[in-house]
Amino acid sequence: MSQTAPTQDELKILVAQAALKYVVPGEYLGVGTGSTVNKFIDALAASGIAFKGAVSSSLASTARMQALGIPVVDLTQVERMSVYIDGADEIDPKGCMIKGGGAALTREKIVAAQADQFVCIADASKNVAVLGAFALPVEVIPMAAPEITRRFKALGAQAVLRTVNGQTLVTDNGQYLLDVKGLQIADALFFENTVNQWPGVVTVGVFARQHAHVCLLGTAQGVQTILY
Numbered sequence: 001m002s003q004t005a006p007t008q009d010e011l012k013i014l015v016a017q018a019a020l021k022y023v024v025p026g027e028y029l030g031v032g033t034g035s036t037v038n039k040f041i042d043a044l045a046a047s048g049i050a051f052k053g054a055v056s057s058s059l060a061s062t063a064r065m066q067a068l069g070i071p072v073v074d075l076t077q078v079e080r081m082s083v084y085i086d087g088a089d090e091i092d093p094k095g096c097m098i099k100g101g102g103a104a105l106t107r108e109k110i111v112a113a114q115a116d117q118f119v120c121i122a123d124a125s126k127n128v129a130v131l132g133a134f135a136l137p138v139e140v141i142p143m144a145a146p147e148i149t150r151r152f153k154a155l156g157a158q159a160v161l162r163t164v165n166g167q168t169l170v171t172d173n174g175q176y177l178l179d180v181k182g183l184q185i186a187d188a189l190f191f192e193n194t195v196n197q198w199p200g201v202v203t204v205g206v207f208a209r210q211h212a213h214v215c216l217l218g219t220a221q222g223v224q225t226i227l228y
C-alpha cells in the first residue's frame with residue numbers, strides 16, 4: 001500500500017495540534033504570527049482549554065483570535081507568561097531562529113522576552129544547519145534604511161526594502177523592513193548583538209537571546225520534539 005508524504009500544510013496542522021499540550025490552563029499565553037500559528041490559533045479556539053487570555057504578537061494574530069472568540073490581552077497588563085508559541089523561518093541546531101517572514105519580528109521578540117519558554121512550531125523545511133538561506137528580516141527606522149543597507153553590503157550581503165503590491169511595507173510599528181540575502185550566520189548571538197547596535201535598527205530577525213527552548217518539528221514520520 002503506497003502512502004503519500006504529508007504536505008507542508010498538513011505538517012503545519014500536525015505541529016499546531018501538538019502545541020496544545022503546552023498551553024497552561026488558567027494562565028496567559030503568548031501567541032506568535034504566521035501561517036503555522038494561524039493553524040495553532042484555529043486549534044486553540046476549538047480546544048476548549050480554559051486559559052486566561054492570549055498576548056498577541058501582531059495585529060493579524062489579534063484579529064484572527066478575536067474573530068474566533070479568544071480573549072486577547074495587552075502585553076502591558078501581563079508581567080510573565082510561562083509559554084510563548086510561534087513559528088520560524090529557520091531554526092538551527094541550538095534553537096536559534098530567523099523570524100520576521102510575516103513582518104511581526106519586533107512584537108514577537110518583545111512578547112517572547114516575557115515568556116519562560118519559547119515553543120517553536122515548524123515544518124521540517126525550517127530546520128537548517130546554519131541560519132541565512134532565508135533572507136533575514138530587519139525592522140528599521142525609515143531614515144536609516146540606506147545606511148543600514150550599506151552596512152550589510154560591506155558584510156557582502158544584499159538588503160532590499162520589503163514591498164507589498166508595489167508599496168513599501170509599513171510594519172505594525174510604523175517602520176520599514178529590510179530583507180537581507182547572502183548571510184551565513186554561524187554565531188547567531190554575536191550577529192544579533194552586533195546588528196542590534198547599528199543606529200536605526202529596531203529589531204534584527206535573529207532570535208538567539210530569545211531562542212526556542214522546544215521545537216515541535218513536523219516531519220513525514222510525525223512530530224519530532226527537539227529540546228535546546
Ligand code: 5RP
Nearest residue numbers: 034035036087100101102104
Ligand atoms: C512572522 C514570523 C513567522 O513565525 C515566520 O515567518 C514563519 O511563518 P510561517 O509559519 O507562515 O512559515 O516570524 O513574523
